[in-house]
Amino acid sequence: MKRWLICLLFALGAAGLHAKEAAPLAEDELTEKRMVAISSELRCLVCQNESLAGSHSELANDLRREIRTLIKDGKSDGEVMDFMVARYGDFVRYRPPLKGTTLLLWFGPALLFIVGLGALVRYLRRRDLAVNDSPLSAEEQRQADALLQAKDSQP
Amino acid sequence: MNKFLWPLIGFIALVVLLAVGLNLNPRDVPSPLVGKPAPQFALPQLHAPERTFSPQDMAGKVWLLNVWASWCVSCRQEHPVLVELAKNKSLPLIGLNYKEVRGDGGIDMDKIDAASEKRMAYQRANGWLQAHGDPYTLTAMDLDGRVGIDFGVYGVPETYVIDKAGIIRMKHTGPITPDIFSGKILPLVAELSK
Numbered sequence: 001m002k003r004w005l006i007c008l009l010f011a012l013g014a015a016g017l018h019a020k021e022a023a024p025l026a027e028d029e030l031t032e033k034r035m036v037a038i039s040s041e042l043r044c045l046v047c048q049n050e051s052l053a054g055s056h057s058e059l060a061n062d063l064r065r066e067i068r069t070l071i072k073d074g075k076s077d078g079e080v081m082d083f084m085v086a087r088y089g090d091f092v093r094y095r096p097p098l099k100g101t102t103l104l105l106w107f108g109p110a111l112l113f114i115v116g117l118g119a120l121v122r123y124l125r126r127r128d129l130a131v132n133d134s135p136l137s138a139e140e141q142r143q144a145d146a147l148l149q150a151k152d153s154q155p
Numbered sequence: 156m157n158k159f160l161w162p163l164i165g166f167i168a169l170v171v172l173l174a175v176g177l178n179l180n181p182r183d184v185p186s187p188l189v190g191k192p193a194p195q196f197a198l199p200q201l202h203a204p205e206r207t208f209s210p211q212d213m214a215g216k217v218w219l220l221n222v223w224a225s226w227c228v229s230c231r232q233e234h235p236v237l238v239e240l241a242k243n244k245s246l247p248l249i250g251l252n253y254k255e256v257r258g259d260g261g262i263d264m265d266k267i268d269a270a271s272e273k274r275m276a277y278q279r280a281n282g283w284l285q286a287h288g289d290p291y292t293l294t295a296m297d298l299d300g301r302v303g304i305d306f307g308v309y310g311v312p313e314t315y316v317i318d319k320a321g322i323i324r325m326k327h328t329g330p331i332t333p334d335i336f337s338g339k340i341l342p343l344v345a346e347l348s349k
Contacts, residue, residue, distance in 0.1 A: 045309035048181060058258060059309055062300055087307040089187040119161075 031071050038080050039064055042092050051094070186307055186326040193220070193317050194305035198295040201252065201280055208249065208295040210321060217347045218247040219340070220315040221291070222303065225283035226259040227311040233330035234287050240336065241290030246344060250294035252280050253303045253311050272298060316340060318347045 036053050042063075044055035052060050063084070070080045081093070090096040098106055136144065188194075197207040210220075221237065223230045241248055255276035257264050267275070276298055284291075297303055306315070309328075316325040325343055327335060 045184065058254075058260070059300075062304060066304055086187060087304060088309065089185055089307075091184045 031068060034071050034077065035064060035067050038067055038077055041081070041094055042084055043094060045088060045092065052092075182310060182328055184309075184328070186323075188307055188315075188323050189326055191323060192321050193315070193323050194302070196295075196297075196302045196305065198251075198297055198302060201250070201277065201284075201294040201296055203293075204277065204296075208293055210317070213247065213249070213317070214321060215319050216247055217319060217344050218249060218317055219344075220249050220251055220306075220317060222251045222253045222306070222308050222311050222313040224253050224255050224258050224311050225279045226255075226261075227253075229330045230312045231287070233312055233332070234290070236331050236333055236336055237290040238288045239333075247292045248290055250291035251302065251306075252276070252294050252296050253308060254300040255280050255296070255298065257298070258300065258311075314340075316343055316347070 039052035039060075040054075042052040044050045044052045044057055044060045046057040046059050047055050050057075050060075052063055066083075067080055070083060075083070084092050090102070096102045096105065193210045195210060197209040200206050200208050237248060240246065256262055256267070256272045256279070264272075276296060280294065280296070284294075295302075300308070306313075307326075312330055314327045314331055315323050318324050324347060325340070327340070331340070
């Protein structure tokens, strides 16, 4: 009986411990959400096609921990972003700021589109001019009629 | 003639653009730290754990900071170049050992406490330098990689050239080859030492 009581006590104790651990987790939900939001905007430098939020690399782990610490220290999202950019450069941001060196990056695709559109319009206009109305000669008209009639008479 | 001229010019321009793009090294991310003061830190030294090293100690000198670890394969590749450079004692070479234990993917960090991590790190780093030669004036131990983050380290090995005023003048990511050393680093050091 005594043994059972002790077991029960331990079980209750363990349950109590569990409850204590859960509390900070709930509190951390906001930190975690902000961390994920920020790190989704950042490139992982080790696996450059992955975001910092999605990468399993060692460095990404470290940086996510660093971001958590910064958030807990009361830093704003902007300040966390500045921290990362100061160390790794604009390259870590998936949406780099608009400035002289990034103009081509931001507007290059639109520029290429406009050039392509211009070329297409030019080409179509020229083709239009090339196939401009050239009326059939009498002989051609006769041939065309003959062909059409031959087709009509078919079943 | 004119009909094909513009498409041809466009095609050549595209080929040139793609060729340049393909030949760029995606690992070579320009560091925003170049031209800025080296981040300050104080870390214990490998050969004298009771003493710390800090970049201020090098004020007035042009020096190299080389980030390395025994688990880093490319470090082995560049090591002979560093050993060669160390023979000429005029250029101080400081090692920054980066995450010696926890950077090694093969070690389960959950099973190791801080004291054993420290012991292991010093053992491994010392063993590696004994086996391959120690080119470093001294090595500072960055066990958790926190200083590495301040330096924007993302791939070991990395090498920084720091001037007399403590400003980072150049960063090289990846192993130093003899070409890079004699072609880029040495001329810059000579220029900065004037």
